[in-house]
Amino acid sequence: MRAGVLFGIAAYGLWGMFPVYFHALDDAGPIEVVAHRIGWSLLVVLVLLAVTRKLHAIRDLGGDRRTLLLLSVAAVLIAVNWSVYIYAVGAGHVIEAALGYFITPLISVALGMTVFGERLRPAQAGALALGTVAVILLSVYYGGFPWIALVLGVSFGTYGLLKKLADIGAAESLAVETSVLFLPALAVIVVLAWTGGGAFATGDLSLTLLLVLAGPVTALPLLLFAACVTRVPLSIVGLLQYLTPVLQFLIGWLAYDELMSTARWIGFGLVWLALIVLTFDGLRVARRSPVTDLATAT
Numbered sequence: 001m002r003a004g005v006l007f008g009i010a011a012y013g014l015w016g017m018f019p020v021y022f023h024a025l026d027d028a029g030p031i032e033v034v035a036h037r038i039g040w041s042l043l044v045v046l047v048l049l050a051v052t053r054k055l056h057a058i059r060d061l062g063g064d065r066r067t068l069l070l071l072s073v074a075a076v077l078i079a080v081n082w083s084v085y086i087y088a089v090g091a092g093h094v095i096e097a098a099l100g101y102f103i104t105p106l107i108s109v110a111l112g113m114t115v116f117g118e119r120l121r122p123a124q125a126g127a128l129a130l131g132t133v134a135v136i137l138l139s140v141y142y143g144g145f146p147w148i149a150l151v152l153g154v155s156f157g158t159y160g161l162l163k164k165l166a167d168i169g170a171a172e173s174l175a176v177e178t179s180v181l182f183l184p185a186l187a188v189i190v191v192l193a194w195t196g197g198g199a200f201a202t203g204d205l206s207l208t209l210l211l212v213l214a215g216p217v218t219a220l221p222l223l224l225f226a227a228c229v230t231r232v233p234l235s236i237v238g239l240l241q242y243l244t245p246v247l248q249f250l251i252g253w254l255a256y257d258e259l260m261s262t263a264r265w266i267g268f269g270l271v272w273l274a275l276i277v278l279t280f281d282g283l284r285v286a287r288r289s290p291v292t293d294l295a296t297a298t
Contacts, residue, residue, distance in 0.1 A: 001231060001232050003231060004227070004228050004229075004230070004231025004232035005228070005231075005232055005236065005240070007224045007225070007227040007228040007231065008224070008225070008228035008229075008232065008236070008237060008240040009240065009243065010221075010224045011221045011222075011224035011225040011228055012221075012225075012240050012241060012243040012244045012247075013243060013244075013247065014217075014220065014221040014224070015221050015244040016243055016244040016245070016246065016247025016248055016251075017247060017251075018085075018089075018217075018248070019089050019094045019097075019248055019251045019252065019256075020251065020255075021210070021217060022085070022086050022089040022090070023089055023090070023256075024210055025086070025207070025210055025211070026090045027199050027204070027207060028198075028199040028200070028207060028211060029090075029199070030083050030086040030087045030090060031083065031188055032188065032189070032192055032198055032199060032200070032211075033086050033211070033214065034079060034082045034083050034086060034185070035184075035185040035186075035188040035189050035192075036185075036189065036200065036211040036212070036214050037082060037214040037215070037218055038079070038178050038181045038182060038185035039178075039182060039185050039186060039189065039215070040211075040212055040213075040214050040215025040216075040218075041174060041178050041214065041215045041218040041219055042175065042178035042179060042182055042215075043215055044215040044216055044218070044219045045171050045174050045175040045178065045219055046175060048171055048219065048223075049171055049172065049175060052171075054169075054171070054172065057168070057169070057172045058172060058175055058176065061168070061172075061176065067166050067168065068176070070162045070163075070165055070166040071162070071163075071166050071168075071173060071176045071177055071180070072176075072177075072180050073162055074159050074162040074163055074166070074173075074177055075176070075177035075178070075180040075181050076180075076181075077155045077156075077158055077159040077162070078155070078156075078159050078177060079181055080151070080155050081151075081152060081155040081156050081159065084148060084151050084152055084155070085097055085100075085152060087148075088148045088152075092256065092258060093148050093252075093258075094248055094249075094251055094252030094256055094258060095248075095249055095252035095253060095258045095260070095264075096146055096148045096149050097148055097149070097152055097248060097252075098245040098246075098248035098249040098252060099138075099146060099149040099153075099245075099249075099268065099271065100148060100149040100150070100151070100152025100153040100156070100245075101152065101153070101156065101244055101245040101248065102242075102245045102249075102268075102271050102272070102275065103131055103134075103135075103149060103150075103153040103271060104152075104153045104156050104157045104160075105241075105275060105278055106127060106128055106131040106153075106271075106274060106275075106278070107153045107154055107156075107157030107158075108157050108160065108161070109124050109127065109128055109278070110128060110157075111157055111158065111161055115161070121281060121285075123277050123278065123280070123281035124278065124281060126274075126277055127274040127275070127277045127278040127281070128274070130270050130271070130273055130274035130277070131270070131271055131274045133270055134267045134268070134270035134271045134274070135149075135150070135267075137263060137266060137267045137270065138263070138264065138267040141261075141263035141267075169226070170222045170223070170225065170226045171219075171222070171223070171226070174218075174219065174222060199211070228240070233286075238279070238282060239279065242275065249268075
């Protein structure tokens with residue numbers, strides 16, 4: 001179990017350090033970065049599946065229209081999520097991006113209520129109310145609707161829901177998703193190269209290398225995460241997930257000197273209080289039913 005926890009810390013820690021990596025890619029622009037992330041990620045996962053002799057899993061999906069549809073919609077959502085996140089980092093909104101991943105568990109609760117008609121437990125309803133108040137407060141007193149946080153939270157929460165419904169391995173899922181997006185991504189890369197508007201292979205070797213590394217950087221945390229969830233209870237995975245937005249918040253606040261006004265501290269405080277309530281309620285439910293997934297319990 002200790003190894004699984006370490007795998008989880010490594011996975012969520014790497015995701016938490018993403019602002020540093022994508023900040024180094026500012027000269028490339030969000031669309032180009034996403035295009036390269038899709039292309040190189042596809043190459044990495046195909047090599048991985050070939051080495052582990054799991055390419056047949058992709059072929060087997062050919063006749064499963066439901067799973068392919070779910071993963072195709074998930075692909076669009078993750079492309080939106082990646083694009084908005086990379087834009088946020090480049091535009092100096094790392095803290096707002098972190099807020100998006102803090103509220104993702106609350107989005108999951110809302111999706112359970114609206115999509116599946118689940119009845120909320122009192123703690124869940126209270127946490128959702130606190131999160132709603134926080135968003136209203138940040139909108140009114142911080143000078144603008146926190147659209148980055150909400151787009152990231154809704155897109156990633158819905159993406160997770162679709163992946164859960166599809167129920168296939170992380171590498172196989174990423175292979176299908178990046179395959180769906182590959183041709184549009186390739187078109188973006190070709191057009192940018194043709195018009196001279198791209199940053200890839202234009203003389204800056206370090207930038208070109210960073211774009212190529214977008215594949216391994218995307219795939220490695222997923223593999224570590226997969227190694228984690230097979231070794232530790234999902235209740236612990238549910239707690240580890242908060243490491244990512246905490247690190248992103250600290251990077252935005254301490255490394256990039258993004259503003260944290262009184263209103264923003266209060267808004268974040270309400271979100272953190274909601275997450276504490278949600279987490280304790282999820283752990284309570286998980287203890288009653290050991291097979292319960294904390295993500296489902298919350």
